[in-house]
Amino acid sequence: MIEVLTSFALNTVQDKGRVGVRRFGVSTSGVMDPLALTVGNTLLGNDENAACIEVQTFPFRIRFTIDCAFAVTGADCMARLGEVSLPPWWCAQAKAGDVLQLNAPKRGARGYITFRGGLDLPLILGSRSTHLRSGFGGFEGRPLMAGDALPLCSAAAPTEGRVGFGAEPPDIAIPAPVDGKALQVRALRAGEYDLFPTAMQDLFWSTLWKIGMQSDRGGYRLAGPKLLLPEPVEMRSHGVVPGVIQVPPAGEPIVQMSDANTAGGYPKIAAVVQADLWRLGQAKPGSFVTFKGVSYREAVAAMDPVENYLARVGTTSALYRAL
Incomplete structure (x- = not known):
């Protein structure tokens, strides 16, 4: 016990x-x-x-x-x-x-x-x-x-x-790109990306976002400039998964995390790649994050260093336990 x-x-x-x-x-x-x-x-x-x-x-x-x-x-x-x-x-x-x-x-x-x-x-x-x-x-x-x-x-x-x-801790074995004082997280364009004007898209990628104090296992609220649509968009609720970044009408993005809802109707501007979700899970409220756009192929390839790291840990651990 x-x-x-x-x-x-x-x-x-x-x-x-x-x-x-x-x-x-x-x-x-x-x-x-x-x-x-x-x-x-x-x-x-x-x-x-x-x-x-x-x-x-x-x-x-x-x-x-x-x-x-x-x-x-x-x-x-x-x-x-x-x-x-x-x-x-x-x-x-x-x-x-x-x-x-x-x-x-x-x-x-x-x-x-x-x-x-x-x-x-x-x-x-x-x-x-x-x-x-x-x-x-x-x-x-x-x-x-x-x-x-x-x-x-x-x-x-x-x-x-x-x-x-x-x-070896993974943040040492797989160093994260750092943009100044912020963690840089890779992300894909999501389903409603093109609904946002070019100026709002550019603002999303260029902003130093602060993880708000209201953030929790359900989602991270990002503080920064407002990502506003030219006019309100009404959508049917659709499935969401951890990593999806939704933008409510007020314009403050929310990154869905482990306890994210299963569905929601807010427009999705981007989605954090799987290889970086663990890094985001270790980010504290009050810390800063930026997003870097990547292609689908780059998102898939980003898992290679993670899988190689886990394989090395597995091999080394088995050897130590056997000694």
Whole structure:
């Protein structure tokens, strides 16, 4: 068991989310940083979709009631196991009674704790992710609170192997283009791009956007100039997915994130490429982002460095665990 000692708002159990159920009005949910989940599970020899704890408010503290291998990935949360500091993107062994604490990150927004074997919580619609809006999945369909006890999938745990090693963080292994003080995110033109006048299109690509304080797992509200249409456009609601950038009538873009609605009627100006969604998931409210237009071919090719990085982590982790 894992006992939660300290937890503030919106720390939840997540995996990679629900696939194939958006047609029923159920959003994907899942981690905001899928690379962090995959690497955490890979370090431990887990299935890459084993459920984790996504931490986005700090400090966060848990106590291990049994011996357990775990990994901490994502934002550099200055993790401590008892009195021992842990490097970022690292797996370690906890003993029964040990306390793990994650602190406010020096960089990034969300930390992830994976456990050997994963968390033993019910699969609902194929996922253990917490669906906050509907109140199901994860641990009782809600954020974690002090006193919660999370069971571990000991029966599904892989063969014990070495711990005490880590992975190169992906933002170092795959450097992000930086435009001044802003994260540069690649994006494709979306379905209603041509509805926007050329001046509004140019404004979208050239603006230094600030991620607003009202941003959350559902979407990032971007503060900057207004992207206004010549006249209001009424549209039927249509399917949306994480990464889609919609523009409401007031002109402030919204980037749909993990808990995005399954459908919406606002015009879509662009869509963040899959290879950069994890970077956006680690962007804090108040930070800045710019968008760079790419072609479909470039968007597909952008996944190559990500897949190569994960392959290297998998190979290296298997070798270390076997030592």
